[in-house]
Amino acid sequence: MANERELTMSKAIAEAIDQEMARDHRVFVLGEDVGIYGGIFGATQGLYQKYGAERVMDTPISETAFIGAATGAAAEGMRPIVELMFVDFFGVCMDQIYNHLAKNTYMSGGAARFPVVLTTAIGGGYNDAAQHSQCLYGLFAHVPGLKVVVPSTAYDAKGLMISAIRDDNPVMYFFHKGLMGLGWMKYHQRSVTPVPEEAYTIPLGKADIKRTGKDVTIVSLAMMVHRALDAADALAQEGIEAEVIDLRTLVPLDRETVINSVKKTHRLVVVDEDYHSFGMSGEIAALVAEDALDYLDAPIRRLAVPDVPIPYSRPLEQFVLPSAERIAATARALME
């Protein structure tokens, strides 16, 4: 590991797709600006130059048509990777995603397979306002039939992408814009990690304990993992050892890792950049209440976007997004 090169998350994702395209001729990419531009967030950088327009297809702004086409091509045995530029744009094509891609396997009694990877950009913090800053992975995790992947580091991103491509089910793969390592957007340095050059997989449904601790469990994913780690660093100065769990996938959900951690620490904070109500934070709180209630020494605490659209203006947006300071304060309060 010592001399291993480091990659940004966008390069790790592009490398994973590249290696799978080289390995499997059925894999192809389609979406808006995925070709010459290399994806607005760099997830398909270099692929057009290597594989050409036949396998890296720029599409019209017609999400219903091209995401539906990915489903149809997958049914024929192809393995499309299709990009929805921002998750916020799901509204123009949701029927093809949730009534078809997500349900067709079930409705066919398991006979039909749809090995589609649907990639999409999530996250705020850079003042892009209500229609370009949401996470919404909770919404897609709510719908049965979609696996949901949300990496927080380059290492995880590559392994999870390769697993997603090889999976015979539809996988929604959410990448946080502020973790991609873009030249034009500030990113969390911790998302840049050593990444092996060879292909490797990380199983879907396996959370990762990003930091071990005995006092309080902080469960999160994507950008909020890094904020939680920042908070844990601050808490450590005060003698509080937080355990930070990166769920990495919401579907399947690694209940066991969460439960085991809470049994050890007896305290739970869930941090989510998605909306507060009816989402990931409630789901994690519920499973702990169901399976580890007796182990809790303090009430479960949730930090999430307080059920308002993401506002544009900086002081408003910073107010609604969970910060490392608020995470630390919340965890600290549980220790008192």
Added chain:
Amino acid sequence: MNLSKEQLLSMYRQMWTIRIFEDEMAVAYMEGKSPAFDIGSGPVPGEMHLAAGQEPVAVGTCMHLHKEDTVVGTHRPHHFAIAKGVNINKLAAEIFGKETGLGKGKGGHMHLFDVEHKFSCSGIVGASFPPACGAALAAKKMGKDWVAVAFAGEGAANQGAFHEALNLAALWKLPMIFIIEDNSWAISVAKQLSTAIPDNSQRAAGYGIPGVRIDENDVLAVYEVVGEAVRRARRGEGPSLIEVKTDRLYGHFQGDPELYRPKDEVPTLKANDPIARLGAQLHEQGIATQSELDDARAAAKADVDAAFLFARQSPYPAPERALEDVFV
């Protein structure tokens, strides 16, 4: 053309207001973003889509509209807002994220709402058409001669919403005008690589309504063609579809490396600037003196400078105001 000198000078001035607004916004946008460019830094953060070069379509159209007529714009909305009469102080303040902005800083540059001037826009491609249908439907139901205009880029003509709205508007004979701004680029994808036919106005035939293509980025050409469509709509004869060739002088967004764009394209477009052309035309035809043209431009600059000053001097909203306005 039945335009008075005052109207022509007003169009000229308005185009300058838009151009200067966009050029000054481009400069303000870069504040706090160097040496390292970070989209979230500076007094104007977030994505910024500027419409310099696209003035003719907005100004030529809105000259026909009244306050009661509805305009729905796009993610690149400033030119439409200014042409529709939105207060530019409030417009600028919104873009600076200030409490005095159109949406108290909640919406930002892609999400502008001016209820009084019946202007709105959206960051979602193709989203302008359905609500404009609704505005036109309401006008019809209320017995008014109001019209609704939906603007969208040529990339949006490949959205389902465009075709659904065209059919609906044609079926119900709605007083509506669909206007496609063809600036040749849907971010990095050229029109010929995204659209099965070269001229979107031909798609009108599929819905049995008039379709007109305007091949020059010219405010008077836009004025003439849109005038017919607006009159037709006010007479209750239904919608029209117009596609206008126009020029995007900046990138898709500020910071766009534009590696996909031929290097000589923008200089060529700038050499054919629609504002300069109108000015030369007015001068050559003896309609306006050079000093009248200069005054119009200076007045536009004064308006924009005042708007930016207002925006900069306005306070930010208190953070907890984020929790308000989800419901009325």
